[in-house]
């Protein structure tokens with residue numbers, strides 16, 4: 001029987017299936033951040049070891065300050081305690097740890113691929129919703145809850161119900177100026193924030209294949225915003241070139257063996273998906289979210305939608321609520337909407353290509369907003385950007401050039417906006433209060449965020465290419 005990529009990976013990890021549909025799966029990689037302390041506490045109370053410490057990797061990202069790499073500089077006692085606890089737990093249990101001063105530190109979903117920890121065909125989990133990012137390399141990767149983190153630490157396995165398989169195909173030549181972020185926002189706008197619920201999603205089609213590895217990570221990262229359990233893309237030559245030579249990637253004979261296995265991963269011709277969605281890639285334009293759900297997205301060149309045109313009464317009510325919170329009026333041109341702050345960062349858009357795209361718009365121009373902040377996704381991304389002189393472009397334009405971390409994506413480290421402020425953000429969630437109580441978040445690509453920064457309002461980045 002022809003199989004989907006998801007089924008191949010799932011089948012390869014099954015240890016045992018129960019009559020109630022629960023399946024025990026083997027976990028290849030467990031990524032840990034500050035929130036994992038409950039799991040370590042559980043082990044310590046029972047004097048248990050981590051089952052496979054060599055397959056677990058810990059990094060501080062959510063609470064880490066972005067103003068300094070010296071933990072003593074932060075006044076946040078909770079953050080300091082969580083970061084030091086992670087380090088102590090990792091040391092005690094023999095887990096690889098990328099500390100605040102490590103060259104391997106960064107957002108967990110940036111460093112996994114960057115370090116070669118993320119590989120095609122692996123089953124990867126992390127106590128974080130955006131673990132789907134790793135599917136861009138052909139892995140089956142998903143976020144897990146605190147009790148599941150404990151289970152994986154103790155057993156290197158996990159009980160799961162098998163999700164259904166969905167394929168989202170985006171075909172056609174990519175219009176100039178359209179990025180991976182615009183593609184995933186267009187997908188979610190079409191299928192809704194619940195459109196992929198209960199499914200492992202495979203992104204396919206000529207436009208998806210045309211995306212760079214980093215853009216593929218952006219697309220898979222936001223699968224969860226459409227309700228998907230996981231997102232994945234078939235590994236190809238781009239994937240293999242990206243992986244080769246990375247710190248934890250196989251080499252020598254191991255590389256040849258791994259490559260042979262990876263080449264067999266893509267979905268077979270004739271494989272059947274439980275659901276199929278298609279999008280015309282040629283119709284996608286630079287996008288932004290205008291409401292409080294990622295599905296409330298439109299082209300930057302358009303106007304604020306009218307709830308009177310919503311598909312049904314329930315949606316019309318949601319749209320009205322969202323517009324009320326976000327402070328926009330139906331029919332307003334997005335280019336007339338003033339922006340207070342700009343954030344470039346997060347596991348969605350903080351990789352080197354993202355910084356290059358933003359810098360290309362910023363070069364020789366000046367920020368026209370109250371605050372513009374960039375937090376590279378990892379130490380290595382920051383180092384690479386500095387080697388290319390991108391930091392100078394950001395700083396000369398008026399951006400704050402910060403250290404790596406989750407930063408204003410969620411604000412756990414204190415990087416927050418103020419009530420009523422409007423933020424153009426390259427992150428993945430625009431829920432109420434995500435970037436601070438009463439803050440109005442609009443999700444955009446890095447180039448669009450830069451365009452907003454230099455104009456003081458939303459703008460089509462293609463006007464600054």
Ligand code: SF4
Pocket residue numbers: 061062107108109128130346347348405406409410427428
């Ligand atoms: S950058 Fe944001 S979405 Fe990504 S792991 Fe950090 S808090 Fe989560």
